Amino acid sequence: MKIQCNNVWKFFGDAPKRTTALQAVNLDIADNEFVTLVGASGCGKSTLLRTLAGLETHSKGDVLVDGKAITGPGQDRAMVFQHYSLYPWLRVSENIRFCRQLSAQTRNRSSADVEAASGRADALLQLMGLTASADAYPNQLSGGMQQRVAIARALMGKPQILLMDEPFGALDAQTREVMHDLILHVHRLERTTIVFVTHDVEEAIYLGHRVVLMAPRPGRIDSIYEVPLPAKREQDMKLAPEFLQLKRQLLDRIRETSGMKTDLDQLQKLTQLAEERTPE
Amino acid sequence: MWSIRLAISRRSYGLLALVGLLVPLLGWTMLSAFGGVDPVFLPGPHKVLQRIGNWALDDDLWGDAFISTLRVVSGWALSALLAVPLGLMIGSWRAVQALLEPLTDFIRYMPAVAFIPLVMLWVGIDEGAKVAIIFIGTFFQMVLMVAEDVRRVPMAQIEAAQTMGATRREVLEKVILPSAKPALLDTLRITMGWAWTYLVVAELVAANSGLGFAILKAQRFLQTDKIFAGILLIGLMGLAIDQLFRLLHRKAFPWLHGR
Numbered sequence: 390m391k392i393q394c395n396n397v398w399k400f401f402g403d404a405p406k407r408t409t410a411l412q413a414v415n416l417d418i419a420d421n422e423f424v425t426l427v428g429a430s431g432c433g434k435s436t437l438l439r440t441l442a443g444l445e446t447h448s449k450g451d452v453l454v455d456g457k458a459i460t461g462p463g464q465d466r467a468m469v470f471q472h473y474s475l476y477p478w479l480r481v482s483e484n485i486r487f488c489r490q491l492s493a494q495t496r497n498r499s500s501a502d503v504e505a506a507s508g509r510a511d512a513l514l515q516l517m518g519l520t521a522s523a524d525a526y527p528n529q530l531s532g533g534m535q536q537r538v539a540i541a542r543a544l545m546g547k548p549q550i551l552l553m554d555e556p557f558g559a560l561d562a563q564t565r566e567v568m569h570d571l572i573l574h575v576h577r578l579e580r581t582t583i584v585f586v587t588h589d590v591e592e593a594i595y596l597g598h599r600v601v602l603m604a605p606r607p608g609r610i611d612s613i614y615e616v617p618l619p620a621k622r623e624q625d626m627k628l629a630p631e632f633l634q635l636k637r638q639l640l641d642r643i644r645e646t647s648g649m650k651t652d653l654d655q656l657q658k659l660t661q662l663a664e665e666r667t668p669e
Numbered sequence: 670m671w672s673i674r675l676a677i678s679r680r681s682y683g684l685l686a687l688v689g690l691l692v693p694l695l696g697w698t699m700l701s702a703f704g705g706v707d708p709v710f711l712p713g714p715h716k717v718l719q720r721i722g723n724w725a726l727d728d729d730l731w732g733d734a735f736i737s738t739l740r741v742v743s744g745w746a747l748s749a750l751l752a753v754p755l756g757l758m759i760g761s762w763r764a765v766q767a768l769l770e771p772l773t774d775f776i777r778y779m780p781a782v783a784f785i786p787l788v789m790l791w792v793g794i795d796e797g798a799k800v801a802i803i804f805i806g807t808f809f810q811m812v813l814m815v816a817e818d819v820r821r822v823p824m825a826q827i828e829a830a831q832t833m834g835a836t837r838r839e840v841l842e843k844v845i846l847p848s849a850k851p852a853l854l855d856t857l858r859i860t861m862g863w864a865w866t867y868l869v870v871a872e873l874v875a876a877n878s879g880l881g882f883a884i885l886k887a888q889r890f891l892q893t894d895k896i897f898a899g900i901l902l903i904g905l906m907g908l909a910i911d912q913l914f915r916l917l918h919r920k921a922f923p924w925l926h927g928r
Contacts (some may be wrong), residue, residue, distance in 0.1 A: 442828075
């Protein structure tokens with residue numbers, strides 16, 4: 390499914406103290422594309438994602454999914470949160486099957502559907518490497534395993550779009566690498582469109598076909614970068630010159646747009662002053 | 670040993686708990702035996718035990734305990750019956766919160782005891798009045814605690830269900846309620862404790878039975894040992910019910926306890 394944002398604005402608060410969370414956002418995401426959103430905090434990347442999910446309403450403009458304006462959350466767009474989204478009272482397999490007991494899914498359900506769903510739940514357990522943990526409760530799992538459950542649960546309803554809000558932000562670096570390859574595999578296998586929010590530039594490049602850089606105050610899209618890497622990603626590519634060059638470019642731009650650049654300059658000046666004052 | 674939040678073994682915990690319970694008992698015994706305190710002011714443990722024995726044999730201890738438990742549980746259950754759905758709504762909808770929370774906050778600071786004359790006027794002086802006092806003492810606190818339990822349900826749990834296509838009703842039934850359940854049971858346990866503390870007050874109203882009434886009657890005849898007996902019995906029954914709640918918590922929510 391393709392996503393179109395045409396001149397999307399989002400304001401928080403009322404007139405005198407109004408802040409602009411999203412300013413004139415224009416973004417087209419193609420079917421089966423993997424787009425990553427990066428930017429300093431307050432740049433509106435999560436707001437944009439939540440708008441796509443239908444969890445947040447925008448103030449102006451159009452957000453279209455396959456040409457139709459979104460009116461709220463829907464099964465076609467699943468979301469994976471950073472944490473606390475699993476249901477601790479349900480076992481792993483029950484968490485994954487959660488959407489099956491919602492009326493949105495039980496309406497017009499045939500026995501063939503039920504069978505297919507049970508097969509899908511098992512397939513997802515296997516895909517995510519959760520077969521051995523199927524009967525565990527979420528709080529018995531590590532953070533990485535919990536996120537696997539969250540992804541499997543999101544995929545259960547066969548969404549065409551997967552929205553991910555810093556899903557690996559709380560994981561350690563090693564687990565995160567494993568999750569990166571896993572999500573790329575999922576993307577190839579399920580052929581979903583993925584929009585992925587992160588503050589980790591390396592993650593954004595490694596996963597994305599395109600990287601959308603957003604800037605704060607007001608929240609807006611600053612620039613969009615095509616990732617110059619082959620479609621099939623490998624961990625080694627993180628050391629390729631084109632990878633490193635894009636990483637530097639993105640980091641520089643984030644510093645400039647977030648006002649951190651001026652902070653750094655100030656710091657440098659102070660250091661210089663201090664050095665001048667110190668007698669040799 | 671004194672590192673903050675350092676885990677201790679089950680044995681040391683049990684041992685320390687025993688010490689914590691026995692030392693005051695020992696102190697009490699010593700004070701009443703050798704402290705030169707008039708037994709009218711401080712009867713010894715044996716006298717209190719004796720009194721409990723007499724109460725059970727010659728008088729109607731079981732009847733008193735039963736009627737008091739009935740009053741406490743009725744008042745508490747009635748407030749739970751109303752407070753849980755109301756708190757669920759306050760915790761789920763800002764509009765309901767705005768409508769009801771300030772009012773509840775206001776009423777809960779009013780002393781339940783001061784309502785006695787009004788309760789007598791409105792409800793009368795029979796069983797209903799006692800239940801009403803316990804209800805007034807627990808209901809308003811309970812509503813706010815339930816609302817807080819509901820508000821503590823992580824937003825991500827709710828939003829995850831919404832993105833899976835859950836309706837508003839389904840979010841309430843399949844996410845908010847099961848997610849808040851352990852906290853709700855704790856709230857019910859704690860408010861049960863408060864309900865017990867209102868017992869004596871409730872039995873101020875034209876009672877002729879019950880543990881609280883027995884304490885009040887003993888006061889009139891300066892039977893300090895019976896006052897002690899009544900207080901201890903109420904404490905013990907409260908403790909027993911509290912332990913039952915904890916057991917239920919462990920049985921009902923295995924994902925929180927089994928590791």
